[in-house]
Amino acid sequence: MTRASTARAVLRATAILIAFAGLADPVVSINRVPRPAVTIVTAVAGDDAGSRAALAKSIRGDAELTERLPAGVRLPCVRDRPCIVIADGSVEFDLPSDRHAMTSLVRVLPRGGPNVAVSSVEVGARQHSAAAGSIRVHLTGIAVNGRKTDVRVMDGAVVVGSATHAWSADGVVSIDVAWWPIADGVRVLRIEAIAADDEVSTADNGVEAAVTVHGERVRVLFYEPRPSWTSTFVRRALEDDPRFAVESRARLGPLLTAGTPAARLDTAALQSAGVVIVGAPDALGPSEVALLDRYVRVRGGTLLLLPDRAPAGAASSLFPGIWTEHLTAVAEEVGPLKATEILRRSNTEVTDVVLGASSGMPAIVMSPAGNGRVLVSGAMDAWRHRGTNGNGFDRFFRGVLAELGQPRGELTIDMPASLVTAGSTVPFQVRSRRMQPAATETILATVLCGGGATGTVRVWPTGEPGGYAGEFPAATVGTCRLDVSVADGPSSSAGVAVVTAPRRDRAAALLSLERLAVATGGVAVVAGEEQQVGDRIRAQERPAAARTVVRPMQSPWWILPFAICLAGEWWLRRRDGLR
Structure with missing residues (x-):
């Protein structure tokens, strides 16, 4: 053959x-050992093929990869499968609370330069229409040394605030931008850093925030068991401010008092007070101390103590911590105030907020107490020096009390966000605070979105005394107003702005994804470290x-x-x- x-x-x-x-x-x-199916979600402004290619290389056939793009606010990860999110913070997802499959994050940062990004903003949810507001803007600059960045606040097409920052080095800076309301209601503010002509990316130059502008006045009750100079001048500063409705009562003798008709230190007056200010608290009697303590701990009110001597008598129980008196020959700066007679606190807790210090020791301290909080001003004779620091005395007490008095009404509504996406569900919590809690309460809640009909919202107890929770759908673009009332009792309202695609700060969006990664056993890395994601995928327990x-x-x-x-x-x- x-x-x-x-x-x-x-x-x-x-x-x-x-x-x-x-x-x-x-x-x-x-x-055969089955390979895990991994979903890669790309949520960046533009394209980021580099990170996707690096992830595919790092996994090297150890998993079956599926790529998805975001659609709406839902995180497009398969429920029981590992997921990798490539994000720069430009998309904020509605993260599922019951997700347990491993989720990892690859943070994409701007490459090259120059670039200025508005990484986050801090703005109050409520702003009085008769006063200027302040927004703290956090900027991240790359290759911007020697440049200037203009930051402006827009309400629609109107510029309501602006500021300029001169860069001396790259990094993260924070600037305060003053702004002025132009109308009441829920306002959507756009905070933007004006982009330079040669900027790498303009997608991260602006964020949006919603603020409720209102004309409500904080009811402030002054009580002086003995006439007090400090209390007198704080009261005068607030009486000239349209944000406050001031009532006062001073005890001039055993059977003689003076003040406004509605000012009394009793349960009815304390129930409606947003802030209670006590001058010369050392002269308080035991029954008055018990009433104020109940106002703070049960009613959830804010108590400001303005002592003119060291704590003594029954009122000592109202002062958190240990306070000692110090005298100086020359006035010292105590935060924004000046004083020669100073109370200093020797110990503070993690939950305390120090607003002013003297010789390195806390002198103006706010401390939580039960449902409320107590603020002690240790600058006892600051009223003497109120004209030496550019009217800082008046500005300090007006600013602090305007902030502290806002959420302390008899009925409060808390929402996690004031700017939401159309089609999402808005959760909320209601707190009913009374000097004498009722055995039973009937809570009525309604919501009005856009020009639609008013709908009833179901609320249910949270287990906390006086606490209730609920949620409502934000179906259409516009504003939604939630009205809550107690049968035969107080009422309150809150609003949210509903937009198609809100531009929130990128830091918050990335932080929520990072928390999800930690909670599910994944990793959070920056672009260029994709190998760590592949190592974590391979390290997870494989099925038999x-x-x-x-x-x-x-x-x-x-x-x-x-x-x-x-x-x-x-x-x-x-x-x-x-x-």
Whole structure:
């Protein structure tokens, strides 16, 4: 047998074997470890093919990859499968609270420069229409040394605030921008850093925030068991401010008091007071101390103590911590105030907020107490020096009390965000605070969105005394107003702005994804560190090998060697002159 005839026989036999195997269709059982199916979600302004390619390389066939793009606010990760999110913070997802599958984050940062990004903003949810507001803007600058950035606040097409920052080095800076309301209601403010002509990216130059502008006045009750100079001048500062409705009562003798008609230190007056200010608290009696303590701890009110001597008597229980008196010959700065007679606190807790210090020791301290809080001003004779620091005395007490008095009404509504996406669900919490908590309460809640009809909202107890929770749908673009009332009692309202795609600060969006990664056992890395994500995918526990039944001859690829064998055998026969 020649070499050519041998080759023809081998090719013919191989083709026949393939044909018979295909007809027989044998079944083969093998043990196989299934590869995890991993979803890659790309949520960046523009394209980021580099991170996707780096992730594919880091996993190197250890997983089956599926790529998805965000659609709306839902995180497009498969419920029970690992997920990798590539994000720059430009998209804020409505993260599921019940997600347990491993989720990792790859943070994409601006490359090159120059670039200025508004990383986050701090703005109050409520702003009085008769006063200027302040927004703290956090900027991140890359390759901007020696440049200037203009920051402006827009309400629609109107510029309501602006500021300029001169960069001396790259990094993160914070600037305060004053702004002025132009109308009542829920206002959507756009805070933007004006982009330079050669800026790398303008997608991160602005964020939006919603603020409720209102004309409500904070009811402030002054009480002086003994006439107090400090209390007198704080009261005068607030009386000239349209944000406050001031009531006062001073005890001039055992049976003699003076003040406004509605000012009394009793349960009814304390129930409606947003802030209570006590001058000369050392002269308080035991019954007055008990009433104020109940106002703070049960009613959830704010109490400001303005002492003019060291704590003594029954009022000592109202002072958090240990306070000692110090006298100086020259007035010292105590935060924004100046004083020579100073109370200093020797110990503070983690939950305390220090607003002013003297010689490194806390002197103006706010401390939580029960449902409320107590603010002690240790600058006892600051009223003497109120004209030496540019009217800082008046500005300090007006600003602090305007902030502290806002959320302390009898009925308060808390929402996690004042700017929401159309089609989302808005959760809220209601707190009913009373000096004498009722055994039962009837809470009525309604919501009005846009020009639609008013709808009733169901609320349910949270387990906390006087606490209730609920949610309502924000279906259409515009504003939604939630009205809550207690039957035969107080009422309150709150609003949210509903937009198609809110531009929130990127830091908050990335932080929520980072928390999800930590909670689910994933990792949060920056672009360029994708190998760590691949290592975490490989390190997770794999399922046990499973017996898999396969039919190898059903693969369409067998047609290729079958055709090659037939064609080769035919060509050899033709070459040798055979049929």
